[in-house]
Amino acid sequence: xxxxxxxxxxxxxxxxxxxxxxxxxxxxxxxxxxxxxxRGFAHRGIEYMGMKRNAIQTLYLSERxxxxxxxxxxxxxVIGSEKALGIExxxxxxxxxxIIAELERIxxxxxxxxxxxxxxxxxxxxxxTWKGREKVLDVLELITGNRINYAMYMIGGVRRDxxxxxxxxxxxxxxxxxxxxxxxxxxxxxxxxxxxxTRGVAQVPKDMALKLNLVGPTAxxxxxxxDIRQDIPFDAYADMDVxxxxxxxxxxxxxxxxxxxxxxxxxxxxxxxxxxxxxxDNLPEGRILAIPNYIALLNKIKKTAGEAIxxxxxxxxxxxxxxxxxxxxxxxxxxxxxxxxxNNINSWGYCLLGAEVADIPVVVAYIDPCLCCNDRxxxxxxxxxxxxxxxxxxxxxxxxxxALEKELxxxx
Amino acid sequence: xxxxTSFKRSLWVFHASGGSCNGCDIEIIxxxxxxxxxxxxxxxxxxxxxxxxxxxxxxxxxxxFADKLRRIYEQMPDPxxxxxxxxxxxxxxxFYDSYNIVGPIDEIIPVDVYVPGCPPRPEAIVDAVxxxxxxxxxxxxxxxxxxx
Numbered sequence: 001x002x003x004x005x006x007x008x009x010x011x012x013x014x015x016x017x018x019x020x021x022x023x024x025x026x027x028x029x030x031x032x033x034x035x036x037x038x039r040g041f042a043h044r045g046i047e048y049m050g051m052k053r054n055a056i057q058t059l060y061l062s063e064r065x066x067x068x069x070x071x072x073x074x075x076x077x078v079i080g081s082e083k084a085l086g087i088e089x090x091x092x093x094x095x096x097x098x099i100i101a102e103l104e105r106i107x108x109x110x111x112x113x114x115x116x117x118x119x120x121x122x123x124x125x126x127x128x129t130w131k132g133r134e135k136v137l138d139v140l141e142l143i144t145g146n147r148i149n150y151a152m153y154m155i156g157g158v159r160r161d162x163x164x165x166x167x168x169x170x171x172x173x174x175x176x177x178x179x180x181x182x183x184x185x186x187x188x189x190x191x192x193x194x195x196x197x198t199r200g201v202a203q204v205p206k207d208m209a210l211k212l213n214l215v216g217p218t219a220x221x222x223x224x225x226x227d228i229r230q231d232i233p234f235d236a237y238a239d240m241d242v243x244x245x246x247x248x249x250x251x252x253x254x255x256x257x258x259x260x261x262x263x264x265x266x267x268x269x270x271x272x273x274x275x276x277x278x279x280x281d282n283l284p285e286g287r288i289l290a291i292p293n294y295i296a297l298l299n300k301i302k303k304t305a306g307e308a309i310x311x312x313x314x315x316x317x318x319x320x321x322x323x324x325x326x327x328x329x330x331x332x333x334x335x336x337x338x339x340x341x342x343n344n345i346n347s348w349g350y351c352l353l354g355a356e357v358a359d360i361p362v363v364v365a366y367i368d369p370c371l372c373c374n375d376r377x378x379x380x381x382x383x384x385x386x387x388x389x390x391x392x393x394x395x396x397x398x399x400x401x402x403a404l405e406k407e408l409x410x411x412x
Numbered sequence: 413x414x415x416x417t418s419f420k421r422s423l424w425v426f427h428a429s430g431g432s433c434n435g436c437d438i439e440i441i442x443x444x445x446x447x448x449x450x451x452x453x454x455x456x457x458x459x460x461x462x463x464x465x466x467x468x469x470x471x472x473x474x475x476x477f478a479d480k481l482r483r484i485y486e487q488m489p490d491p492x493x494x495x496x497x498x499x500x501x502x503x504x505x506x507f508y509d510s511y512n513i514v515g516p517i518d519e520i521i522p523v524d525v526y527v528p529g530c531p532p533r534p535e536a537i538v539d540a541v542x543x544x545x546x547x548x549x550x551x552x553x554x555x556x557x558x559x560x
Contacts, residue, residue: 012477012480013428013429013480013484018429018434018437019429019432019434019437020429020430020477020480040476041431041474041476041477041480042429042430042431042432042471042474042477043431043474043476043512044431044472044474044507044510044512044513045507045510045511045512045513046507046510048510048511049506049507049509049510052509060506061506064433064435064500064505064506064507064530065433066433066434067432067433067434067435067436067437067438067531068434068435068438070433070435111438126445127445127446128446130441130442130445130446130447131445131446131447134442134447137442147439147442147531147533148435148438148439148531149435149530149531370434372431372432372433372434
């Protein structure tokens, strides 16, 4: 029989992917019949390094897990550390933190909207959205001093205070973005070509989204009401009523495709604007750090034992940090990071099967993958505490295959 | 900047992201978009290293990625220049003591221009591309001399 399928390797370096990952697809004509995702090209061993450094150094290392979520990872880290160490941030810091986190969400969502426009061939839209994104980067630079990697958070507070001039810039920005999101809705959601290109592409139904453990805007686009800010509120989020943005509240129906994902993200920008406005209207006075002296802070960490989980809703979904301090050194003795893209990449296999080759970029981009976030390593230990290395697990796998062969009566 | 005499075409750039945190990568895209607009000089990102004059590399290089980076470099036509963007690419940065990092970019392939910063501003990246352009000028002249 003649060969009917062709093998299409994509990556690890490919113009459709901004980061290294490999998608291997087998195609029959235009249809994808088999797909496999390989990851791990961006693994840097961050958790291992963090467990050797002190907590303040590790906090800024956590910022470098991902340059786009460079607030989300430190946020989860400080929430977890504060729970484990029994420190509480002053009220003013608890209101400044969500402002920075929501600014990051705005820039990340606009970035994604530009990228998806680029993937389906609207390059002028990419340039237009990224022009709009510069405004929020200017505000972030004014407040924190850098466009990306802000070094704003600290265990027990924030490092920089908000001044009157910052609040004025924030209010200017809010008016700018209310206009900008209205314009974006017109350009993206009302455009017939955009609708035709994204409706039904990368479609995940609600029960499948639950089964694949999707998180963040990807899960909300499928109609699941889940949001860390709503489910486990922390800091100033507990004072306001944050509700997950889902398509059924906006247009009354859920399809769970790339179009719905665009809609959810545009409406989440508006939600972020509301949160920022609430925070600057109700900003309490007072200190910004619980323990202003870093040496005193490190000494306290050295003497305190405790473990906790810190979670934050990053632009891409929930980010969870597990931290354990054993009271002997000034850094975490165990640090485990779970990033949202790790769950969301599960949907690629499901969405790509039966799709067309031309849809691969849309499927890959619609979850807003962040591969530097998710390349972690897992070490498996057996009950005696012995570490199982790869060759041992491989031996086990071969043994199981041989046993099955015997059972099924297959002869070699 | 001197007058461009021998390198008489638009500068095409290939961008390879190693173990970077994405910070430098989005600043590279920001350098191309309207605020900084490097495209008005004809500088543009291309999809294949075989079309590129300049290779932009970000991040410290993980073990899995080193041979792939070497292959990209070898695929580029001469004259070529390499720019290392960001602290991790120039020196290892915060990842200096990782078990899975084989080193900064210049331990894998020769680097011509270094852009330190975490991440560097788009202006710095555009400046680095201009510096690489001058280097390409020199290389092109050498190549022409050889042919004569």
